[in-house]
Amino acid sequence: MRKTLGLLLLFAVFQLSAFEREAIWPKGKMPDNQPKQYAAMSNEFRTPGFNIEDHRTPYLEWYETPDASVRNGACMILISGGAYNGTVDVGLIDKWHQELTAVGIQCVNFVYRTPRPEGIPYWQTAWEDGQRAVRLVRSEAKKRGFDPERIGVIGMSAGSHLAVLLGTSSQTPAYEKVDKLDDTPCHINFAIVNAPAYATSDADEGGIPAAREGYGVDVKLSSVFKFDEKTCPMSLHHGGADPYSPNGSTLIYRQLRRMGVPAELHLYPGKGHGAYGLERGIEFLRQMGFLGALEPEVPLMSRFTSDADRAELIREDIWPEGRMPDVRENQCHPYIEWHIPVERKTRAIQIIYSGGAYSGNDPDGFEVAPARRYLNAMGVTVVTLKYRTPRPQGLAKHTSAWQDLQRAIRVVRSEAAARGLDPDRIGIMGSSAGGHLTLMGVTSSRHRSYGAIDAIDRLSCKVQWGIGIYPAYVLTDGMERGNSTGGNDDSAVHAPEFSFDLDTAPMLFLHGDADTYASMNSVKTWEKMRAMGIQSELHTLALRGHCFQREASPGTGSYTWLDRIGEYLQPFIKE
Numbered sequence: 243m244r245k246t247l248g249l250l251l252l253f254a255v256f257q258l259s260a261f262e263r264e265a266i267w268p269k270g271k272m273p274d275n276q277p278k279q280y281a282a283m284s285n286e287f288r289t290p291g292f293n294i295e296d297h298r299t300p301y302l303e304w305y306e307t308p309d310a311s312v313r314n315g316a317c318m319i320l321i322s323g324g325a326y327n328g329t330v331d332v333g334l335i336d337k338w339h340q341e342l343t344a345v346g347i348q349c350v351n352f353v354y355r356t357p358r359p360e361g362i363p364y365w366q367t368a369w370e371d372g373q374r375a376v377r378l379v380r381s382e383a384k385k386r387g388f389d390p391e392r393i394g395v396i397g398m399s400a401g402s403h404l405a406v407l408l409g410t411s412s413q414t415p416a417y418e419k420v421d422k423l424d425d426t427p428c429h430i431n432f433a434i435v436n437a438p439a440y441a442t443s444d445a446d447e448g449g450i451p452a453a454r455e456g457y458g459v460d461v462k463l464s465s466v467f468k469f470d471e472k473t474c475p476m477s478l479h480h481g482g483a484d485p486y487s488p489n490g491s492t493l494i495y496r497q498l499r500r501m502g503v504p505a506e507l508h509l510y511p512g513k514g515h516g517a518y519g520l521e522r523g524i525e526f527l528r529q530m531g532f533l534g535a536l537e538p539e540v541p542l543m544s545r546f547t548s549d550a551d552r553a554e555l556i557r558e559d560i561w562p563e564g565r566m567p568d569v570r571e572n573q574c575h576p577y578i579e580w581h582i583p584v585e586r587k588t589r590a591i592q593i594i595y596s597g598g599a600y601s602g603n604d605p606d607g608f609e610v611a612p613a614r615r616y617l618n619a620m621g622v623t624v625v626t627l628k629y630r631t632p633r634p635q636g637l638a639k640h641t642s643a644w645q646d647l648q649r650a651i652r653v654v655r656s657e658a659a660a661r662g663l664d665p666d667r668i669g670i671m672g673s674s675a676g677g678h679l680t681l682m683g684v685t686s687s688r689h690r691s692y693g694a695i696d697a698i699d700r701l702s703c704k705v706q707w708g709i710g711i712y713p714a715y716v717l718t719d720g721m722e723r724g725n726s727t728g729g730n731d732d733s734a735v736h737a738p739e740f741s742f743d744l745d746t747a748p749m750l751f752l753h754g755d756a757d758t759y760a761s762m763n764s765v766k767t768w769e770k771m772r773a774m775g776i777q778s779e780l781h782t783l784a785l786r787g788h789c790f791q792r793e794a795s796p797g798t799g800s801y802t803w804l805d806r807i808g809e810y811l812q813p814f815i816k817e
Contacts, residue, residue, distance in 0.1 A: 312346035323399030394432040402438035429472035436517035441490025456487025477526035481513025511777035546612035554582040587621025588815035589664035597674025677713025684708035716763035729762025754786035
């Protein structure tokens with residue numbers, strides 16, 4: 243008997259902690275009550291015998307308390323999408339609950355009223371429910387063991403539209419006060435926003451996919467979002483081919499930057515409407531300190547010290563003696579080095595070089611050596627480039643480096659087949675000034691930087707992909723140094739040296755959100771490429787400045803950045 247009672251008690255506690263439902267509104271107090279609306283996840287709505295009268299009130303569903311060994315005092319409100327006509331992301335809610343609980347976050351599912359109300363904005367009742375839900379969650383922080391100022395939201399699609407509303411507009415009351423709970427603040431402290439719908443003005447009026455794909459001089463960020471003084475840090479995630487335009491996410495990100503609110507932006511090439519990169523969102527939370535104190539930062543060069551995966555090193559000049567263009571006595575001698583992997587797994591070739599403000603460059607420094615070692619371990623052949631620096635007298639700062647890059651690409655292409663490599667699978671990668679140089683190589687390969695000197699120069703210097711690490715000097719507000727306006731103003735456009743010709747290649751961008759060489763260098767280039775029909779990938783990193791990877795804390799995006807490169811390269815290196 244005692245054993246049976248114990249099991250029953252344990253079951254009751256489990257039910258209470260894992261699936262406890264809590265109505266948001268007191269009886270008879272719910273604003274804008276409409277008879278067609280209900281609150282239920284789609285799997286419940288589709289259950290035989292579902293009675294809408296039993297599901298009129300929106301609710302919270304509290305999940306189990308995280309294990310004490312990982313609990314960190316944060317709480318995440320999970321918000322499904324469904325075009326405001328239902329709450330359909332049952333699988334996502336389950337995934338978020340499991341993965342966020344595992345890293346110590348208390349999770350609570352929020353189910354708001356759908357379908358869309360009549361006679362008022364399509365998002366109005368969900369926003370009312372959302373502000374009330376945040377107040378209720380905050381009021382229970384002490385009881386449930388989390389910090390009332392560490393409350394976040396994660397959403398998808400319409401759920402992300404609601405998440406952005408909650409994250410930017412808490413100082414605008416969505417409804418009139420109904421009881422004392424409404425004296426509790428309804429701001430949130432962080433948000434992970436997946437594929438926010440209706441964020442651009444060509445979508446928000448009717449709550450539709452972006453009618454003009456988020457483009458047009460008269461297409462703006464939706465005015466629904468107020469971006470008040472309580473606007474919270476966000477991690478924005480969007481597929482590059484989403485009909486609910488990813489330009490909505492880039493515009494939200496730009497406004498957060500204007501306000502000085504830390505943020506991340508993660509854009510995935512060729513991906514449609516969906517939630518991508520939860521692990522990036524968790525890294526964002528860790529970097530922001532919401533998962534507890536960061537581990538000590540580790541120098542990148544201490545993590546990648548061995549050339550054991552390199553079978554051979556071959557150094558060669560790129561210019562024949564006496565034939566190098568625009569020679570300047572003060573500049574270093576340019577050359578390339580072939581780093582041949584022990585076990586070659588692809589015929590693709592990655593060219594890498596460093597930054598240095600076009601005043602110097604180091605093919606063995608932290609911007610190059612770890613990446614070439616990482617890629618050699620993947621079985622990729624790497625070619626490093628030492629280009630001419632310092633800046634050439636009497637010429638634009640990048641001229642001789644650009645000449646060296648175009649020549650290096652041609653030399654690599656001319657020798658690829660003889661080395662068993664593919665001359666039509668060559669990518670380039672550079673950091674800072676090297677990132678600027680990468681953009682030159684990617685966008686302007688049809689633009690001749692020097693006159694032909696031999697048969698090699700009859701070969702194309704077109705590349706198949708580029709990787710830009712915190713590219714500098716990209717926009718007109720920062721052509722010589724850090725961006726004076728942060729790249730946020732519409733007046734900051736691309737520097738004139740980028741042709742964006744018909745051979746422009748797709749790119750991966752990695753950039754610190756707090757970089758004085760602004761992350762908008764990368765974001766605006768991503769937008770430009772998308773407008774050309776080129777799908778690129780982009781990741782910005784909250785709180786991180788220039789050279790974000792030199793030292794980084796484990797479990798953050800600045801620590802795992804090389805994995806983004808490895809993932810991005812998969813379609814290009816696949817045999």
